[in-house]
Amino acid sequence: MEGDLSETVDALPGLVWTAFPDGRAEFVNRGWREYTGLSLEQVSGAGWQAAVHPEDLPFLLDSWFTIIASAQPGEAQARLRRFDGVYRWFLFRASPMTDSAGQVIKWCGINTDIENHKRDEATSRANAQHFRLVVDMLPTRVILVTPAGELDHANRHTLEYSGMTAKEYKASWAAGELLHPDDRQTVAATISASLGSGMPYDGESRHTCANGIYRWLRVQGFPLHDEEGNIVLWLFLQTDIDDRKQADERLRKSAVQMTKAQQLSSCGSFCWCPETDGMSCSDELYRIFGVEPGTSVTLEMVTARVLPSDAHIVNKILEQAREGKELDCEYRIRLPDGSIRHVLMQAHAIHDPHGPVEYIGAVQDVTARRQSEDTLNSLQAELAHASRVDSLGALTASIAHEINQPLSGIVTNASTGMRMLNATPPDVEGALETLRRTLRDGHRASDVIARLRSMFKKEVLASVPVDLGEAALEVITLLRVEMLRKRISLQLDIAHDLPAVTGDRIQLQQVMLNLLMNAVEATRDVDDDQKQILLKIEREDATYARLTVTDSGVGFDLQHAVRLFDPFYTTKAGGLGVGLSVCRCIIDRHGGSLWASGTERSGATFAFRVPFGGNPAAAGESSLPGGNRQNADAAHTVRHL
Amino acid sequence: MSDDRSLIAVVDDDESVRESLPDLLRLCGFASRTFSSAEEFLASGCADDANCLILDIALPGMSGRELQRELKVRQHTVPIVFITAHWDEALRPRVLEQGAIECLSKPFSDTALLDAIQTALAAP
Numbered sequence: 059m060e061g062d063l064s065e066t067v068d069a070l071p072g073l074v075w076t077a078f079p080d081g082r083a084e085f086v087n088r089g090w091r092e093y094t095g096l097s098l099e100q101v102s103g104a105g106w107q108a109a110v111h112p113e114d115l116p117f118l119l120d121s122w123f124t125i126i127a128s129a130q131p132g133e134a135q136a137r138l139r140r141f142d143g144v145y146r147w148f149l150f151r152a153s154p155m156t157d158s159a160g161q162v163i164k165w166c167g168i169n170t171d172i173e174n175h176k177r178d179e180a181t182s183r184a185n186a187q188h189f190r191l192v193v194d195m196l197p198t199r200v201i202l203v204t205p206a207g208e209l210d211h212a213n214r215h216t217l218e219y220s221g222m223t224a225k226e227y228k229a230s231w232a233a234g235e236l237l238h239p240d241d242r243q244t245v246a247a248t249i250s251a252s253l254g255s256g257m258p259y260d261g262e263s264r265h266t267c268a269n270g271i272y273r274w275l276r277v278q279g280f281p282l283h284d285e286e287g288n289i290v291l292w293l294f295l296q297t298d299i300d301d302r303k304q305a306d307e308r309l310r311k312s313a314v315q316m317t318k319a320q321q322l323s324s325c326g327s328f329c330w331c332p333e334t335d336g337m338s339c340s341d342e343l344y345r346i347f348g349v350e351p352g353t354s355v356t357l358e359m360v361t362a363r364v365l366p367s368d369a370h371i372v373n374k375i376l377e378q379a380r381e382g383k384e385l386d387c388e389y390r391i392r393l394p395d396g397s398i399r400h401v402l403m404q405a406h407a408i409h410d411p412h413g414p415v416e417y418i419g420a421v422q423d424v425t426a427r428r429q430s431e432d433t434l435n436s437l438q439a440e441l442a443h444a445s446r447v448d449s450l451g452a453l454t455a456s457i458a459h460e461i462n463q464p465l466s467g468i469v470t471n472a473s474t475g476m477r478m479l480n481a482t483p484p485d486v487e488g489a490l491e492t493l494r495r496t497l498r499d500g501h502r503a504s505d506v507i508a509r510l511r512s513m514f515k516k517e518v519l520a521s522v523p524v525d526l527g528e529a530a531l532e533v534i535t536l537l538r539v540e541m542l543r544k545r546i547s548l549q550l551d552i553a554h555d556l557p558a559v560t561g562d563r564i565q566l567q568q569v570m571l572n573l574l575m576n577a578v579e580a581t582r583d584v585d586d587d588q589k590q591i592l593l594k595i596e597r598e599d600a601t602y603a604r605l606t607v608t609d610s611g612v613g614f615d616l617q618h619a620v621r622l623f624d625p626f627y628t629t630k631a632g633g634l635g636v637g638l639s640v641c642r643c644i645i646d647r648h649g650g651s652l653w654a655s656g657t658e659r660s661g662a663t664f665a666f667r668v669p670f671g672g673n674p675a676a677a678g679e680s681s682l683p684g685g686n687r688q689n690a691d692a693a694h695t696v697r698h699l
Numbered sequence: 700m701s702d703d704r705s706l707i708a709v710v711d712d713d714e715s716v717r718e719s720l721p722d723l724l725r726l727c728g729f730a731s732r733t734f735s736s737a738e739e740f741l742a743s744g745c746a747d748d749a750n751c752l753i754l755d756i757a758l759p760g761m762s763g764r765e766l767q768r769e770l771k772v773r774q775h776t777v778p779i780v781f782i783t784a785h786w787d788e789a790l791r792p793r794v795l796e797q798g799a800i801e802c803l804s805k806p807f808s809d810t811a812l813l814d815a816i817q818t819a820l821a822a823p
Contacts, residue, residue, distance in 0.1 A: 458784070458785070458786065459757070459784040459785055462784035462786075462804070462805040462806060463713045463715065463716075463784050463805065464715060465805065465806040466713070466715070466716060466782075466784065466805035466806040466807070467713070467715025467716060467718070467719050468806065469806035469807070469808065469809075470715075470716070470719035470720060470723055470806070470809065471715075471718075471719045471722075473723065473808065473809035474719060474722045474723040474726060474809070477723070477726045477727075477809070478722075478726065481726070488722065491722075492719070492722065495715065495718060495719060498715075499715050502715070
């Protein structure tokens with residue numbers, strides 16, 4: 059080697075060397091010698107190989123001879139022993155020097171210390187290994203995807219869940235077969251959008267699982283960045299939400315069914331907390347109240363719709379709600395379009411010891427029912443009239459039959475008698491017989507008339523102890539629905555210690571019914587919240603019990619009071635006027651009296667008194683079972699119906 | 700004694716009819732038998748002999764119209780003249796439709812009855 063160049067090479071701050079074309083070492087520079095601690099003599103020929111790590115030598119030599127054979131520059135890595143015995147990784151690079159004929163005349167090489175780089179690489183490899191291990195151990199389904207959208211790794215859980223090997227899973231992923239056919243297109247589009255934008259992915263889709271069925275998974279994808287902020291990997295987390303999805307679906311279905319059922323029954327439901335006035339309503343309830351579904355509903359909105367004449371009902375209910383009572387009422391509302399609905403509201407209070415009272419309730423639209431009831435009532439009225447007419451017809455027919463029978467005998471006997479007397483010779487004997495029968499049948503007809511008269515003569519047929527209070531309650535039972543419907547408030551004030559009166563229970567009840575019906579009729583044109591009837595039964599004195607019916611109705615003109623009880627006197631457009639006169643007859647026959655009082659403004663009072671039966675005390679003992687003694691502690695029962 | 704007179708059967712629960720009609724029928728040249736119920740009439744076998752049946756509609760037990768149906772079932776062709784104390788406009792056409800000769804409402808005149816009997820006897 060030329061002196062100058064040798065010195066220059068020797069001084070280069072690196073490990074530099076030259077070799078003969080056959081690969082034997084020719085020269086190593088000072089850096090080389092100082093690093094290995096070997097002399098030029100020791101290195102020459104194949105001596106340099108002693109500094110190479112024995113494990114790396116075969117590979118290095120192999121590479122070296124390949125490079126020589128190729129006559130082209132080449133490189134290989136191997137550990138080179140330092141003077142102190144420590145091996146460090148080096149990159150051996152060799153380049154040929156050729157003559158003008160292209161023949162290799164010498165090899166020049168340089169060894170670069172890559173120990174630090176190697177170590178970094180190993181660390182990073184170990185880190186990646188570690189990362190996969192962690193991912194594999196995660197007790198949830200995780201897959202790693204490259205930024206290009208290729209599957210990098212599916213963790214153990216994912217493979218177990220899908221029932222596939224890693225290879226199968228990779229193939230299925232590539233073929234897009236892991237997803238339900240209906241979901242493939244959308245998911246592919248959204249995932250590629252995420253991969254493109256780097257925005258996290260979050261979606262729900264159906265995935266195959268081990269038993270071949272599809273289950274709903276929530277898939278969340280997060281990009282993993284390197285130090286420079288580039289996305290190196292995507293991590294997708296898959297959560298099984300199939301049970302929740304199914305529960306959601308069941309919930310949705312049952313909500314649909316509930317809505318349908320509420321529609322069919324015209325029944326809406328609500329939850330209401332009086333303290334906070336928080337209210338939630340079903341769709342049907344919105345419909346009933348004519349409110350846009352979803353609007354937040356307040357009590358004020360509800361009460362604003364209530365008809366003014368029914369406001370007292372709702373106010374009473376609100377009062378009960380403040381006391382945490384069960385709620386049950388019927389009222390009318392006016393919708394924004396002006397139509398009127400009858401609604402039935404029932405609510406149950408839920409008393410939570412830790413919170414305010416909450417009501418859960420139902421509101422039913424009973425408009426159609428009320429309307430058909432009204433129709434039915436008018437039909438019933440017509441029917442009642444028809445049956446009165448009909449029973450009159452039946453009565454006439456029955457009277458006709460009773461009279462026609464003897465008349466038939468009379469006519470036949472008379473005509474037979476005439477024929478007998480007209481005969482030659484006249485059959486006087488026979489004619490006398492027919493006359494005798496004619497006479498007898500005539501009496502028979504007259505008997506029929508007499509019997510009819512006695513049948514229609516109103517007499518007290520029965521004479522039994524009657525508990526006026528109990529009898530009145532039975533009558534009220536008959537009228538209760540009618541009164542509720544007409545929004546009449548009925549107040550009862552019945553003395554408990556009353557002995558029984560003696561008489562005909564049915565007839566006395568007819569009188570009560572008549573007086574109550576009159577009162578109901580009298581309140582017809584009064585405002586709903588003013589419709590009141592008071593029924594009072596009390597002891598007038600030692601002899602008489604008194605029943606009073608007072609209404610808040612239109613009242614009557616005092617000058618007509620005397621005529622009220624005349625047969626056929628009526629103030630009602632549709633009335634026959636027979637009621638009160640019959641009532642008076644019945645009461646008269648019970649040894650009592652019936653009267654009326656009141657003014658035109660303040661409604662009317664009708665009352666009757668009837669005597670207690672026999673010894674008042676004894677009669678009390680024999681009064682009908684029930685009522686009296688049960689509430690002996692209270693002198694009166696005052697009830698609002 | 701042999702009797703060439705037509706036999707008229709009377710079924711009526713009213714005694715005054717059962718008393719008065721036989722006299723009238725006898726005066727007019729008919730023989731008669733009376734029964735107070737449809738059952739009694741059926742049991743007597745008179746249906747085979749009677750030339751005409753005067754039948755009340757409202758009878759206790761089997762009614763007049765039921766007897767009419769029963770006779771039809773038994774293929775008795777005795778012509779029937781109904782009498783009734785119940786006057787019902789709709790009744791007459793119904794019983795006539797079922798083959799009755801006449802339906803008279805009580806009280807009826809002797810001539811109306813005799814006319815009906817003559818029609819019955821003339822019937823084929």
